[in-house]
Amino acid sequence: MKKITVIGAGTGGAIVANSLARNLKKEIQKGQVQVTVFDGAKYHEFQPAYLGVAFRGSNKNAIKRPIRSLLHPDVKLINENCSEINLANEFVVGEKPGQRIDFDYIVIALGCKPDPGQIPGLTEANLDFHTNAQASSIVYDRISKFKGGKIVTGITGLPYKCPPSPNESTFLLHEFFTKKGIRDRVKLSFITPYLRPYPAEPISEVIEPLYKERNIETVLGFNVDSVDPVKKKVFSVEGESVSYDELFLVPPHATPNVIRKAEFSDDEGWVVVDKRDLHVKNYDYAFAIGDNTNLPISKAGVEAHLEGIVVANNISAEIKGISERYLFTGRFQCTMETGFHKATFVVGTYQKPVKKIYPSFANYVKKKIMSKIYWNAELGKCEWLFKLNFGKDYYDVIRDGKTAAPAARAIPN
Amino acid sequence: MTTITVDSRGTACPGPITDLIRAYRKAANGDVIELLATDVGIKSDAKAWCDRTKNELVNITESDGTYKTVIKIVSKRENRDT
Numbered sequence: 271m272k273k274i275t276v277i278g279a280g281t282g283g284a285i286v287a288n289s290l291a292r293n294l295k296k297e298i299q300k301g302q303v304q305v306t307v308f309d310g311a312k313y314h315e316f317q318p319a320y321l322g323v324a325f326r327g328s329n330k331n332a333i334k335r336p337i338r339s340l341l342h343p344d345v346k347l348i349n350e351n352c353s354e355i356n357l358a359n360e361f362v363v364g365e366k367p368g369q370r371i372d373f374d375y376i377v378i379a380l381g382c383k384p385d386p387g388q389i390p391g392l393t394e395a396n397l398d399f400h401t402n403a404q405a406s407s408i409v410y411d412r413i414s415k416f417k418g419g420k421i422v423t424g425i426t427g428l429p430y431k432c433p434p435s436p437n438e439s440t441f442l443l444h445e446f447f448t449k450k451g452i453r454d455r456v457k458l459s460f461i462t463p464y465l466r467p468y469p470a471e472p473i474s475e476v477i478e479p480l481y482k483e484r485n486i487e488t489v490l491g492f493n494v495d496s497v498d499p500v501k502k503k504v505f506s507v508e509g510e511s512v513s514y515d516e517l518f519l520v521p522p523h524a525t526p527n528v529i530r531k532a533e534f535s536d537d538e539g540w541v542v543v544d545k546r547d548l549h550v551k552n553y554d555y556a557f558a559i560g561d562n563t564n565l566p567i568s569k570a571g572v573e574a575h576l577e578g579i580v581v582a583n584n585i586s587a588e589i590k591g592i593s594e595r596y597l598f599t600g601r602f603q604c605t606m607e608t609g610f611h612k613a614t615f616v617v618g619t620y621q622k623p624v625k626k627i628y629p630s631f632a633n634y635v636k637k638k639i640m641s642k643i644y645w646n647a648e649l650g651k652c653e654w655l656f657k658l659n660f661g662k663d664y665y666d667v668i669r670d671g672k673t674a675a676p677a678a679r680a681i682p683n
Numbered sequence: 684m685t686t687i688t689v690d691s692r693g694t695a696c697p698g699p700i701t702d703l704i705r706a707y708r709k710a711a712n713g714d715v716i717e718l719l720a721t722d723v724g725i726k727s728d729a730k731a732w733c734d735r736t737k738n739e740l741v742n743i744t745e746s747d748g749t750y751k752t753v754i755k756i757v758s759k760r761e762n763r764d765t
Contacts, residue, residue, distance in 0.1 A: 428705050463704045465731050469697035471724070491735035493707065495760075507708075508736060509760040538705075566694045623695045 272303045272589055275362055275373040277352050279309035279337045281317075282560030282574030283379035284648045289582030291342035292650060294589065298344045303589060306371070307341060308364065310351035314340055315403055316644050318571070318637075321435065321607070324399035324409035324518075325442035333403055340648045352528050357553045375585050378529065378541055378550070378558040379578070382431060382569065385524035389426050391497035396517045399439060400432070409518060413446060418455030419515030422504060425462045426494040427522025431561050431569035434606035434616060436460070436520045437468060437477060443518075444484050445609035459487040461504065461512055461519075466490065470624040473606070473616050480608055480629075494519070523569070525562045540564035545620065546597040546666075548581050557581045565600075568616070572603040575647070575656065580665050594669050601663040605637040613637050619663050684713045691720040692749060699725040703732065703754075710756045715741070718752040725750055 276287045290305045297303040313334040322328035338347055348371075354363040361372045384401050386392040399406045413421075423440045430436075440460050447453040460467065460481065466474035467481055467488050481488050495507040503511045504519075524530060530539035534550050541558035542551040545565055550556040559581055560574030567573060580596040587594055600620030607613045612629040613636075627633070643652050657664050689706045691699040699720035706716050718725065726743055729752045733740040741753040 427708065428701055464697065464700065465728065465735060469701065471696055491732065493704065493736070507760065508758045566691075566698050618695075620693075 271301060272297075272374045273372060274303065274305045274375045274377070274585060275371065276305065276307045276377045276379060277309075277355065277362065278379035278381060278560075278562075279307050279311070279314060279341065279347070280379060280381050280560065280574070281571040281648065282381075282578045283307060283309065283377070284314070284337075284340050285575050285578035285650070286377050286379060286559060286582045287345045288340075288342045288648070288650045289579060290586060291344040293582060293586035295344065297589065304346065305344065306346045306348060306373075308348050308350065308352050308362065309337055310349065310365070311337060312349070313337060314648075316641065318432070318605070319641060320399055320401075320403065320406040321438055321442060323403050323406035325413070325439065325446055327410045327414070330403035330407045335645055340645065342649070351526075355528055355532060357534055357550065357556045360555070374555065376556045377578075377581055377585075378556070378562060379560050379574065380526050380529060381561040381574075382523045382525050384430075384521035386426075386521040388522045388524070389494055389496060391499050392426065392494075392519065392521060395497040395499035395502070396519050396521065398521060399518060400430075400435060400520050412516060413443065416447075416456070416516065418452060420457040420459060420513065421516045421518065422459045422461060422512055422514040423518050424460045424489075424492075424520070425464075426519050428463065429569060430520050430523045432604065433469065433568045433570070434604050436462070438607045439518055439520075440486060441480065441484075441607060441609040444486060457487070458484075459489060459512060459514070461489040461492040461494070463491065463493045468606075468616075470616060470618075472624050472626040473614065476614055476626055476628055477606070477608065523561075529562060536564050545600065547584060547595065548577055548598055557585075567600055567620075568602045568604055570602065570604050572601065576601055576660070576663075576665065579653075583665075594667060597666040597668060599663045599666055601660055605633065605640075607634065607637065622663075684715065685710075686715045686717060688717045689719065691718060691722075691725075693721060695722050696724045696728070698722065700728045700732065703729070703752075707736070707738075707756065710759075712756055712759050712761065714756045716752075716754045716756065718754070720750050720752070721748055723750065725752060729754065 294303045315334045319333040350365040352362045399409045447456045468474040493507045525539045543563045559577035561569040580598045583596045604616045608629040613633040614627045614629045618624045689702045691702045737758040739755040743752045
C-alpha cells in the first residue's frame with residue numbers, strides 16, 4: 271500500500287488531499303493507496319473574511335466549517351498536530367510520544383501565522399485582524415467605540431500572508447469612519463518598510479492617489495523595530511518613531527515549530543522547495559505547498575490551491591505509472607478591496623509581472639463570488655471555474671517525464 | 684563585520700527589494716549586504732532605499748544581466764531606548 275500523508279488541512283492541504291482522493295479513487299477502494307491528513311484544529315476558517323469581521327462587523331461564526339466536512343470521505347483525518355516530520359526516514363509523529371506513522375509520500379501544508387513576539391511590545395500594543403475570527407471581532411468592538419484620534423496600520427516585517435491586507439485594513443477603516451460620520455476626527459497613518467504604498471509598483475501607482483484623496487498619511491521606508499505600549503509609539507530600527515492611539519499592524523509571520531527548525535527548512539524556517547514541481551530540496555517524495563514554503567511569491571490561498579493541484583496530479587501520476595507531470599506557473603492572485611464596494615487584483619506569475627488593474631465594482635463582485643464558492647472549491651467542486659479563470663496559468667504540463675517528475679527516490683546526503 | 688549575500692536573481696519587483704529589507708532586519712551596523720538581482724528596477728530602488736534609511740550605497744555593478752548592489756549598513760540605532 272502507498273501511504274500519502276498530508277500535514278495540515280488548510281486551503282492547500284484540503285485541496286491536495288481531496289484531489290488525491292479523486293485521482294486515486296480506484297486505488298483507494300482496492301486498498302492500494304491511503305490518504306491521511308493531520309490537523310489539530312477542529313475548524314477551518316475562511317481567512318480572507320477576517321477583514322470583514324474586523325472592519326465591517328461580519329458574523330465571526332459564519333466563516334468557519336468543521337475540517338472533517340471539507341475532506342473527501344475517502345480521506346482519513348487524524349485530528350491532531352504533528353510533533354515531528356522526519357523526511358529522511360519517512361515517518362511523522364503525532365501528539366502522542368511514540369506514535370510513529372510511516373509514509374511513502376508527504377505533502378507539508380502547515381501555512382504560517384502571525385508571530386508578534388518578533389517585535390518587542392507588539393503583542394501588548396497591537397490588535398490583530400489577521401490571525402483568527404475571534405481576534406478580528408475584537409478589532410470591530412474597538413473601532414465601534416473609537417471617538418477620534420490616530421490609528422496606525424501597516425506592515426511590521428516580511429514576509430506576511432495576504433500582501434494587500436494592510437492596505438485593505440486602511441481603506442476599510444476609512445470607509446467605516448466615513449460612514450459613521452467622524453472621519454474628520456480620525457487620523458489614519460500607514461507604515462511600511464517599502465518605498466511605496468504597495469510593494470509592486472504598478473499596483474502602488476493605482477492606489478497611491480487613493481491615499482492622497484482620502485487624506486491617509488503614508489510613512490514609507492519605516493522598518494519597525496519595537497513598540498512602546500505605554501508611550502504609544504512605534505519605533506523604527508533607525509530610531510524614528512510614529513505615535514498612535516490605536517494600532518492595527520500586520521505582525522511578521524513564521525512557520526509552526528515543527529518545521530521552523532527542521533533540516534529541510536531555510537534559516538528563517540521556510541521549507542525549501544523547487545519552485546516548479548514543489549518537491550522539498552533533496553527529497554523527491556516530499557512536497558510542500560502554500561504559505562510555509564520559501565517560494566518568492568505572495569502567500570495567499572490561490573497559490574496554495576494551484577500548488578495543491580500540481581502536487582496531487584504528480585503523486586497520482588507516479589503511482590498510476592503515467593508520465594505526464596504538472597508544473598506550477600507561479601500564478602498569484604490577491605484581491606485588494608479599496609472600500610465602498612470596489613476592488614483591484616494583484617495578479618502575475620513567475621514570468622508575468624504585476625500589471626495595473628484599476629479598482630472596480632466588477633472586481634469586488636468577483637471577490638464576493640469567491641467567498642461564496644470557497645467551501646465547495648475546497649471540496650473540488652469548482653475546479654472547472656478555476657481552470658477557466660486561470661487559463662494557461664492554471665499549470666504547465668510536461669509529458670516526457672524527465673525534467674521535473676518526482677521520479678526515483680533521492681535519499682539525502 | 685559580516686558580508687550577507689542575497690540572491691534575488693530571477694525575481695521581479697518587488698522581489699529584490701523585499702529580500703533586501705529582510706536581510707537588513709538581520710544585519711548589524713558595519714555589515715555589508717551584497718544583493719544579486721536581474722530586475723533592473725533594483726538600481727533605482729536601492730538608491731532610494733539607501734537615501735531613505737540612511738545606509739551607505741557602496742556601488743552597483745552589472746555583469747551578464749546581473750546587478751550586484753553593495754550596501755554598507757550604518758544607520759541602525761545600537762540600543763533600544765523606548
